[in-house]
Amino acid sequence: MSNQLAVDRDAAVEDGVVRVLHPLRMREGSTGEGDGPGSYVGVAIDVETTGLDANTGKIIELALRRFRYDRNGVITDIDEAHEWHEDPGEPLTPEIQALTGITGAVLEGREIDEEAATRLLRSASFVVAHNSLFDRRWVENRLPGARGLNWCCSMSQVDWKARSFDGKVLGYLLVQAGYYHCGHRASADVDAMIQILRHRDSDDRTALAEMIERGAQPGWIVRAKGADFGVKDLLKGRGYRWSSDDKVWWREIEDARLVEEQFWLAGHVYSMDANPKAICPDLERVTARTRFL
Structure with a gap:
């Protein structure tokens, strides 16, 4: 029975009925694509927070990763990952603990390296989050030195439907691209974002190139x-x-x-x-x- 299942599975994969998903493992260094190393720098960012209101809540996890890209919007190099936790000074709700997997014990006594995070953000041409309408306010409230930067959004500034995707949720985009990851953790979502920005449409144009073009327009x-x-x-x-x-x-x-x-x-x-x-x-x-x- 197990052999028959394996045969059926392999046949389904070969016929295109089943897509095999691969774990996303973002590696530091050259991607082997584009005219590398690229002359331009972007930085992907994600936050996990104590709630939804940036005026009253606090960041508990911040992750970012810089990447280089060429004039065609092809990501040529990926920098090292940076991640910080911060103690909010109050208990996390059960809902936030269940969503993120972060506990008070992980956060106790921890804080974001404000100087390092600000320096990295300011070193790039733009900052990108998958929902910048959410992330930007949290980041600028916590890191005032990073205010006034150029921001793009990988969710709203890419026409994912035209790229044959069924939605805009980060995890689902990644699955349709052939990968899976541990969602609702800042570092995993940053890597997922970079991966989907590498997606090429039928004209061989990357999602990053599309996002940058739309983001640059007033x-x-x-x-x-x-x-x-x-x-x-x-x-x-x-x-x-x-x-x-x-x-x-x-x-x-x-x-x-x-x-x-x-x-x-x-x-x-x-x-x-x-x-x-x-x-x-x-x-x-x-x-x-x-x-x-």
């Missing part, structure tokens, strides 16, 4: 100030997100789509029939230095 944060509760489903369907801090629906728009978006809002959110509490949205110009805040 845009507009459009806040649907004064929108009536009755249009929330329209806004959500349009791609707007609810900000619990500002109590407003918002989204980022590229320059070329700003006028189109203003016309849409005028007809659906700020018309008399929509019962608006304002006459127009708030607009804020954003760049890589100000995005995700």
Whole structure:
């Protein structure tokens, strides 16, 4: 029976029915790709925290790894991994312990090397996290010397659907790329991020190249100030997100789509029939230095 199972498994793999996943082992040094060593430096970062609110919570684990890339967005070299733990001075909730596998005993008396972490972040052209809208606030609250850097996001600034992926969650992207890792630990997520940024589409273009191009373009944060509760489903369907801090629906728009978006809002959110509490949205110009805040 076991021999038959092995035969069936091997046949399924050969026919493409089953994909074999490989453990992700990020190795320091040259990747053997691109025009190496690359002339440009990026740094991937991830944090584990005591909760979801960056204003009241604390970082308990911070990991980062620098990498070099060439002008085509190909990662040519991977630097050593850096990881720190920090005692939050309060007990971790059972939910956070279960999610991360981190306990109070691991954190007791530990702290982030603020000088070293800041120096590494400032040595790169940009910082990338898989959800920079979450990570950036935590990092800048804890490391004030690293404020005002260029940030990119491997989740929102890559069109993963166009690359034939079914979602944007980091672990799932990695699985579809043929790997698995120990998720919800900062260092593992950093390595997973670097790996998916190496992904090439049908035109041989890396996800990193796509992300950098999109991240370098300025845009507009459009806040649907004064929108009536009755249009929330329209806004959500349009791609707007609810900000619990500002109590407003918002989204980022590229320059070329700003006028189109203003016309849409005028007809659906700020018309008399929509019962608006304002006459127009708030607009804020954003760049890589100000995005995700």
